[in-house]
Amino acid sequence: MSTINQMSELNILLAQDNVHHQLSVPHLVEKILYRNEGTLTEKGAIQATTGTYTGRSPRDKFIVKDDTTTDKVQWGAVNQPIDDGTFVKLYHKVLEYLKDRNELFVFKGFAGADERYRLPLQVLTEFAWHNLFAQQMFIRPESTEVKEHDAEFTVVSAPTFKADPEVDGTNSEAFIMISFKHRIVLIGGTEYAGEIKKSIFSVMNYLLPEKNVLPMHCSANVGKEGDVALFFGLSGTGKTTLSADPQRRLIGDDEHAWSNYGIFNIEGGCYAKCINLSKEKEPQIYDAIHFGSVLENVVLHPSSNQPDFDDTRLTENTRAAYPIEHIDNIVQPSIAGHPNAIIFLTADATGVLPPISKLTKEQAMYHFLSGYTSKLAGTERGITEPQATFSACFGSPFLPLAPSTYAEMLGEKIDQFNTDVYLVNTGWSGGAYGEGQRIKLSYTRAMIHAALEGELSSAETYRDPYFGLKIPAHCPGVPDEVLFPRKTWANTNDYDKNAKALAEQFHKNFQKFTYASEEIKQAGPTYNGS
Structure with missing residues (x-):
């Protein structure tokens, strides 16, 4: 097959009996523990490790070059092109691979707190803990919205599928591919959950300017008088830490958009670096890490399962993912003025x-x-x-x-x-x-x-x-x-x-x-x- 008929092939996979849809947080936690994907910590969060890939893998990220993107994308080292035929072949291989997994997990949600600009999406994951991550990072739908939800973009995450560079056109066993024509993000070979989050941010950076909306890599908060502040910066510069200010209400910690109506959060959660995290220095983030949160590559004390946020033996890029509601002082919905x-x-x-x-x-x-x-x-x-x-x-x-x-x-x-x-x-x-x-x-x-x-x-x-x-x-x-x-x-x-x-x-x-x-x-x- 040389094309993608998403309505048939993907939907057939999603309809299989082994595919779990919209599992609750407690149910996902049970699955994670039963499948030995993670550990329940003393704080009640799930701890998971990601093996070789403990951060993003930029040289393994591609955008499909086709009639949709040829003249719009700035091609180069950041946006590496891959042809549609190569993408389609790998997509079919991944779906065939996933059909034989014991269990798969689907989350349906949104990117974009402003309903005028939000993107309905679904995330199909091989790991239960990746599904919990997606549920905490994206905007969670109301029960009535799930019934009417029609995904406009799909993320397919298959971390245990290893690509063959000579056959599959990749640079390594890992790949993160975005097809705007087929509205699919294809991820494999890496267990780092951040690829799920950042791939959708890339999608929004492509789609929102078409609507005269500026997507921004920034955190945001608002003061008592309604004054809004944006914090731009790459990972590790302090966006999450500095926007989680007890004197101001948090709008979001990493991804926002600025429309003619004001700003809005693209996400529904936070993905905080937690190296050297302490209650004294960052109380809001520390207290947000409890049941339902995900700790990524954080080392635990073997006798107590207590997180050791100072331990860097796995990586310095230790992360905590949690829904924004775990922060007390927030704006709901995550929308504010200019x-x-x-x-x-x-x-x-x-x-x-x-x-x-x-x-x-x-x-x-x-x-x-x-x-x-x-x-x-x-x-x-x-x-x-x-x-x-x-x-x-x-x-x-x-x-x-x-x-x-x-x-x-x-x-x-x-x-x-x-x-x-x-x-x-x-x-x-x-x-x-x-x-x-x-x-x-x-x-x-x-x-x-x-x-x-x-x-x-x-x-x-x-x-x-x-x-x-x-x-x-x-x-x-x-x-x-x-x-x-x-x-x-x-x-x-x-x-x-x-x-x-x-x-x-x-x-x-x-x-x-x-x-x-x-x-x-x-x-x-x-x-x-x-």
Whole structure:
């Protein structure tokens, strides 16, 4: 068979007696324990391990290149093309493989809290714990909605199916393939549950701009006065931690969209990094991990099944997945007005960027397109220590379209709604990674609170000589010297050397954005090698 007749082949599989539909959380937990897929922890959560793949596998991700996508997708290392025939053959092989499994699990739900833009989806999984993960991460339907649910996209997850690269056209045994023509995500060879979540985010990044809605890799919360804040940043920069603020209500921790009506959460749950998690530092996240949650690659104490959040023997990319309702202080439904403030988060491993700076409109566009941060250990396969990276729009691994599409939409909305934008470094100070120290979370929270409360709007500022950023001279709750990174280094010559090197990296990376206006190009680091 060279084509996909989803209404027949997939539906035949879904109608088999061994396929469980919409199991409740307790029922799924029973299945997970019975099938030895995971362990019940002392906190009541399910703990599961993912074997070789403890993070996303970017070089194994593909988008099917066909008449639907040829002229729309920005093809390259991020969006690797695969032809429709190859996809269809592998799809049939996976379905044949799944037919012989003892049990399969289906969850039907939605991506997108705003009913005007939500995507009905279904997730077919080989593992019960992956189905629990999907149920907690996506938006769960009401009982009446299940009867009327008509999935517009299907995720098929078969982690124990190993691809043969020479036969199946993959780069390894693992594959994550998206077909917009057939409305199918095909996942195999990897047990890392995050691939399910992020593949649908990629789908939404493709579909929403067609509706004049901006998809965003950011967390969001709202203050007592209804003021909305967005937190952009790659995994490990603090989106989840900083948006889970007891003084503000959480809208969502990772994926949102901005329409003409305001913002809305794409998901129904949170996927928090939990390395070194403690009740003292992150009480909301810590308390959210109980029955129904999933702990991914978290090591347990053998005698008590108590999670050891400090143990990195499996990976530093330990994760906790839980429904947003496990957080007490949330917005329901996950919808709010237009943002008053945007925070760009970067974990700068060089230790030279200021902890906080207010951006002009042009600087905001420059840093959004640049998307600078340091990839932290474990977030992707092969990353064992921080590595400097530039990820357009703070999420290029999930952007099927050209970055300019998202950047232009963001710029228009910043103008339209007069939104303030700040750059916040949650990385290192006093030296680079290995020498300096990670900026204290308490300081970062104090700076963000000051920004959101308007306390930095009229503050005295200092212009950074290398990056041209306006640094506030004072911030409540933060020692003045912390605000100026050069003052925290024992050897200022080393700081100057690192600052110049990072500025040059910014300029080199930005050369690819030939379409950017001269005003945006000039909004980058003031040091240009001379």
